[in-house]
Amino acid sequence: MSDQIQSRYADGILSVSFNRAEKKNALTSDMYAQLADIFDHRATQEDVNVVVLTGGRDFSAGNDLEDFLARPPTTGSDTTAPVWEFMRALSTCPVPVIAAVDGYAVGIGTTLLLHCEFVYSTPSTVFMLPFINLAAVPEFGSSLLMPMRCGYVKAAEMLLLGDRFDSATALQYNLINQICSSDNLMACAMTTAAKLAGKSRGALVQSKALMRRDMEPLAERISVESDAFAKRVASPEAKAAISAILKP
Amino acid sequence: MSDQIQSRYADGILSVSFNRAEKKNALTSDMYAQLADIFDHRATQEDVNVVVLTGGRDFSAGNDLEDFLARPPTTGSDTTAPVWEFMRALSTCPVPVIAAVDGYAVGIGTTLLLHCEFVYSTPSTVFMLPFINLAAVPEFGSSLLMPMRCGYVKAAEMLLLGDRFDSATALQYNLINQICSSDNLMACAMTTAAKLAGKSRGALVQSKALMRRDMEPLAERISVESDAFAKRVASPEAKAAISAILKP
Amino acid sequence: MSDQIQSRYADGILSVSFNRAEKKNALTSDMYAQLADIFDHRATQEDVNVVVLTGGRDFSAGNDLEDFLARPPTTGSDTTAPVWEFMRALSTCPVPVIAAVDGYAVGIGTTLLLHCEFVYSTPSTVFMLPFINLAAVPEFGSSLLMPMRCGYVKAAEMLLLGDRFDSATALQYNLINQICSSDNLMACAMTTAAKLAGKSRGALVQSKALMRRDMEPLAERISVESDAFAKRVASPEAKAAISAILKP
Structure with a gap:
């Protein structure tokens, strides 16, 4: 090379x-x-x-x-x-x-x-x-x-x-x-x-993939995002991030 | 509540x-x-x-x-x-x-x-x-x-x-x-x-609905708009609005 | 008229x-x-x-x-x-x-x-x-x-x-x-x-047509462009234009 x-x-x-x-x-x-x-x-x-x-x-x-x-x-x-x-x-x-x-x-x-x-x-x-x-x-x-x-x-x-x-x-x-x-x-x-x-690689990859999806009906996009969102917020890293914010 | x-x-x-x-x-x-x-x-x-x-x-x-x-x-x-x-x-x-x-x-x-x-x-x-x-x-x-x-x-x-x-x-x-x-x-x-x-509610509702339609071929959008337009301009409120403009 | x-x-x-x-x-x-x-x-x-x-x-x-x-x-x-x-x-x-x-x-x-x-x-x-x-x-x-x-x-x-x-x-x-x-x-x-x-009419017509295509998946657009591009650069006028740039 x-x-x-x-x-x-x-x-x-x-x-x-x-x-x-x-x-x-x-x-x-x-x-x-x-x-x-x-x-x-x-x-x-x-x-x-x-x-x-x-x-x-x-x-x-x-x-x-x-x-x-x-x-x-x-x-x-x-x-x-x-x-x-x-x-x-x-x-x-x-x-x-x-x-x-x-x-x-x-x-x-x-x-x-x-x-x-x-x-x-x-x-x-x-x-x-x-x-x-x-x-x-x-x-x-x-x-x-x-x-x-x-x-x-x-x-x-x-x-x-x-x-x-x-x-x-x-x-x-x-x-x-x-x-x-x-x-x-x-x-x-x-x-x-x-x-x-410094960000979660999984969240970066999914966010980029969502932003780059081809045009589609809004309702379909919302549904796809929502599935991804629910799985993400159920992940340990998301739970940890949210809990960290809530801690006094 | x-x-x-x-x-x-x-x-x-x-x-x-x-x-x-x-x-x-x-x-x-x-x-x-x-x-x-x-x-x-x-x-x-x-x-x-x-x-x-x-x-x-x-x-x-x-x-x-x-x-x-x-x-x-x-x-x-x-x-x-x-x-x-x-x-x-x-x-x-x-x-x-x-x-x-x-x-x-x-x-x-x-x-x-x-x-x-x-x-x-x-x-x-x-x-x-x-x-x-x-x-x-x-x-x-x-x-x-x-x-x-x-x-x-x-x-x-x-x-x-x-x-x-x-x-x-x-x-x-x-x-x-x-x-x-x-x-x-x-x-x-x-x-x-x-x-x-102060606007016609019917026209507002239809205009918003048109603007929020999902992406579609331009020719299809023009056709949908045109059907709505023709029905609108045949309405008494549209005729009245146009006639009001034409009055001296 | x-x-x-x-x-x-x-x-x-x-x-x-x-x-x-x-x-x-x-x-x-x-x-x-x-x-x-x-x-x-x-x-x-x-x-x-x-x-x-x-x-x-x-x-x-x-x-x-x-x-x-x-x-x-x-x-x-x-x-x-x-x-x-x-x-x-x-x-x-x-x-x-x-x-x-x-x-x-x-x-x-x-x-x-x-x-x-x-x-x-x-x-x-x-x-x-x-x-x-x-x-x-x-x-x-x-x-x-x-x-x-x-x-x-x-x-x-x-x-x-x-x-x-x-x-x-x-x-x-x-x-x-x-x-x-x-x-x-x-x-x-x-x-x-x-x-x-002063531009090539063929290239203008194809470029405008590409820009005005309806929304489509990016991969499809890239493929359509690429077919057009390959045919264009094989044309005598494109070859002449490129050769003119390369000439000292």
Whole structure:
């Protein structure tokens, strides 16, 4: 395995970094395969409460175009392509994912943020969904998720014009949680990671799974939540948490 | 019936108050049962155009935890539990519900706001969805409704971190309509209530029902609306309203 | 054909104008029929990349009420009514639609904006969804689309109170893209139109179609996008666009 994807673990937090700074972290098939492996086999372990995804100076300039032309997906339903494997693994990751984003976040570098729970970026981050400029279309759920985030007319701006936009716009459009200075970016992300590391993993996994369920009738959602809730509050950890509050 | 839930009626407006100030309006099974009864049998009467729900200094500190431990729901699908009966009655209330919220709005005190049409709060309101801290999960549709209100990453903040947040955040996150001073809170709510009291009840009921339909294909929604619209504009009250506008 | 609807074409841009200024562009059955014809038969031509819809000093004061009373739709499912034909044609227009809105945008003059991709308005624009005041209900998808745009409580304000609101509110509520001065309104709209005219029509049509698909499970959306994406990037225009970027 090359060192273009790096990961390390401490105290419930799995940190994953893009490490191809000389190419602004443009992502290759090899890197996607490594990411898929990490998200499938390490991030799912019981000792992980949260994943932090980052890239240093540049989050990612997007798909490496030379690699993409050399190894195009054979069809849209070629779910064995490494990029597909990575995005499936990311979008089904059972624990929360925090992205810390600076510099370029272009193409899939923006798209993948739609599958994270927390996104922190900086005043110098450059976001872009340039697919229309390549005569292509939105990818990996962005045509569904962008209008749900920020409303249809603002999603149209981003997806049909393909212009770059900054963190202030991303914040207004509900793509990110907060703007941090570059110096403070990792501290922001790690503060949230530490909070999540302190929560019940079972409750985190179930809460995330509930939030990510597909649209369904409200009554069905309430019923599903309620089953989960009742089982949760019957658990020893929930009883202990509630009793702790009640103690004088 | 205890006086921990109070209601009174005037001029089309049904006012319902939590009245257990010494416990910051923590809600008990008994209170839920009374609320369910009011929402099922009084709020649905033809003379009611709107319900105003309030709690004085504190809206509600949430479920009374001692009562909850003493009378836990037997299962998540125990739809005979008083809390379930209340939330079903609230979420199917045919007329608009206005919440006037000050002080603590914690747990179900925030969750229930997602089922109201108008929410006014104050600079000192404290909102919180602390379920994750109790090793529990979101309840009564909040895992569906929160991401629809404010976008996924901001919903993740509230549901996965479980921190308290204030009215400025609630306004930004589309949970409330307006921030009013504590002195002015009831006046804000009653002004909107009076406006709604002046509308056609039939049109209000149908408009709310349309807005609360579950997700469906746009073409189906247009068709359903259109049937309702045609019947409405054929009604004497609609004809009178249109004719009044046309009169010189 | 009267001249109450005007259209002209240049450089990929089809401009359509309401032209009944003396009635603030109140729309009649005759005007709807002309609009439906233009959207069905001209806007769908291969040489059109974008439609610009405007009305001069007033966008539209809404349905002409005298005409409406004289020719009411026989039923809600009377899909042969000219207003229905127009709204069907607008909401299924394959290319992006830009609305440039000044003065009154009332009733269907606001509703139709929910079916446009880009909306520019001015500091003096007056928006209003007054259906509740006519004892009527929301129309043409607005009970679905408004809550999706701006969250339920803010949609309730607009649909249940029926008050007028201005461009600052419309911007906050995600109904419009940008506020432009009246002098600059058409320049704003035409700048975006020119950008869209420069994109691949095939990619525009597919991107818009993806964004407007009804709600569906995320996995299904990703699969549909991916099929479209793979076919797109295999196209000569996409290959040319990518190669152009890679050239030194």
